[in-house]
Amino acid sequence: MRPDQFRAPRERKPDPNMKMRPGDLLETLRIVWQASPRHTLMYAATSLLSSALPAANLYVGKLLLDEVAQAAQGNVTYQALLTLLSFQVGLTVLGSLLSTFQTTAQQLLGDSLQHSVSRRILDKASGLSVESFENADTYDKLQQAYREVGTRPLGVAMQLIGLIGAVVTLVSVGALIARLGFWVLPLVLLASLPGVWVSNRFGVENYRMLRWQTHDARVQNYLGSLLTSDTLVKEVRLFGFEPYLLRRWREYYLGFRKQLEDIVRRRALWGFGASLLSALLIGLASALILRRAAAGQISVGDFSVFILGIAQVQGTVSGFLSGISGIYQNLLYMRNLFEFLELPDRDLDAGETWSGPIHTIEFQEVGFRYPLTDRDVLKGVNFTVTRGQALALVGENGAGKTTIVKLLTRLFEPTSGRILLNGLDATRFSPRSVQREMSIIFQDFGQYQMSVRDNVAIAEVQRLDDVPGVETAIDRAGAEYVDTLPDRLNTPLGRLFQGGRQLSGGQWQRLALARLYFRDASVLVFDEPTAALDARAEFETMEALREQARERITFLISHRFSTVRLADYIIVLDGGVVTEAGSHSELLARNGKYAALYNLQASGYASEPPTPARAQPV
């Protein structure tokens, strides 16, 4: 996490680009249709049929009431009443049947949609460059897209079909109500608007608030995760910074809370005003109807259509308008998703395919600046390394050692200068084909919560079943402890899942070394390979490394000069610039920075330990 991410909660300005585009609705519907055409059709058909049922129910209900009123005067047979009742029962049965099919279609469509959109997001994420992951904005987009994938696209489809259904209901029920008087329907429709306007307005505000909070919520989550992490608990307890973390976590909460309270208060006030206005309008419509009733112009059945129709129209108008705002909100999410899916991919297969071992690597005046930053972290770096040589990169923290490795392994491209492989410009070749010739152990290597075998063979997935290969790599990395694990190579590792074995830092590091050895590569990169190893393991690792290095090009980054001195060629970096280069003895003879650092470390071993102060008798 970069320091700028750790800041106090602040007012975040709305993203000016957060607007849906005209094509988003169609594109969303296309995604829904493609996920499952059959269930989309089934959902649409059952929803639309259901939308016509309220009017049919109202009408049959009205007929039934009128007949009952007639029956009181002895004008209607029991048979006629039963016929109407059977219609009403039929409508109820049809309603439940449609709703059963509709729910089934919705669940299956939702599942297919979640799968297909998640798949797109994961596909996209796996094609993104390392650079995109290091960009907070892209990372926020990815997180939000992935978090809401289960609800949003389906939401758009359901709401759109719901809108069409609402039109069907409104037209049919509206036609029944309109028969009761000219002003009745407009008044009933008008009465539904204030409430819907309020819920729409605050729904959008709520969504925007959540979206602006995404970044801060991520920081707050991170702070919470520090307090609940099993790996960090020791450090957190020892340094005792729990209160600090809790305070920061709470500061973020209070920031969110302030925004929420503001929205909730305003919404309550507007909501109250809206319901008063609605009640007035409905009162007016009722007075008009009652005047006609008093004049004997409408039947009991008609009056029931009015009373039940009000609720129906209000519910439908509210559903209709909140459907529109729901579509708008969901489309804002979809815009976020589309923006994420439209991010430029880094096509790792673009370019010629590199094949065969790499014999020489040459950096020519290589410079580099991380995207969105304004500082060159490498400047005019030159060196050549050939097969059989081990090259060590030395320098203080932040000097640019890991960045050189990122360029060498094509995770990033130089901003100036070039890298030659066997004398050919590396950019001609696809990053993936070049990476195939490289194997690496990073400083922050992966601890995969998988089996021992997967942890090693994942370096070359097409050889996942190569058990002898895995065993050889494990031997070479000195990870014999694997033999003592309950299920040897098949023992699940890590604490995340049940039955997993947790390893020590050094044991994990040996496994990462085995992973490096497992891949048959001509360039090996060791970024702090012995940091977590004990003295014997470090010695063995360096021996193995020397053995391996004969046939290969080896890059070594280490702060331990006992390791560095074994390299054939050493490059000293300072602030992204190569300040010294040569073999260990040459650099010592030069008596420059390398010699100073080496002697500093060597004196740490050679000097007499300070004599402990003798306790003074009191």
Ligand SMILES: Nc1ncnc2c1ncn2[C@@H]1O[C@H](COP(=O)(O)OP(=O)(O)OP(=O)(O)O)[C@@H](O)[C@H]1O
């Ligand atoms: N993703 C990034 N975005 C912006 N700047 C970065 C990024 N990664 C590293 N840097 C900066 O680049 C410079 C070189 O970093 P690099 O990781 O290469 O140093 P290093 O020599 O490997 O350090 P260490 O010995 O601590 O591992 C540092 O100033 C660092 O802050």
